[in-house]
Amino acid sequence: xxxxxxxxxxxxxxxxxxxxxxxxxxxxxxxxxxxxxxxxxxxxxxxxxxxxxxxxxxxxxxxxxxxxxxxxxxxxxxxxxxxxxxxxxxxxxxxxxxxxxxxxxxxxxxxxxxx
Numbered sequence: 001x002x003x004x005x006x007x008x009x010x011x012x013x014x015x016x017x018x019x020x021x022x023x024x025x026x027x028x029x030x031x032x033x034x035x036x037x038x039x040x041x042x043x044x045x046x047x048x049x050x051x052x053x054x055x056x057x058x059x060x061x062x063x064x065x066x067x068x069x070x071x072x073x074x075x076x077x078x079x080x081x082x083x084x085x086x087x088x089x090x091x092x093x094x095x096x097x098x099x100x101x102x103x104x105x106x107x108x109x110x111x112x113x114x115x
Contacts (some may be wrong), residue, residue, distance in 0.1 A: 030053070
């Protein structure tokens, strides 16, 4: 079994920062991509940022220049540094890992940005 444990969500005012972490554990031989998605009320889940095993990254246009994704392969952990947060960033954030056996998701962590 593979488990993803997320942390770092919370409530901040617009312009503030948060750092999300997601640690993967269990039967993991190697992790290909890791990423963060989010889902706001009444909306579909969308990609926020993704990082490959080689460190290549891609971001949603709405977060470019404000969010930074990184990973620590030794710890099987992915991070999302979120700066200059906006009320429209309010959502449940989910981490994701892609391994040979398939895709795994975290339980989600709430991020609330007030104006």
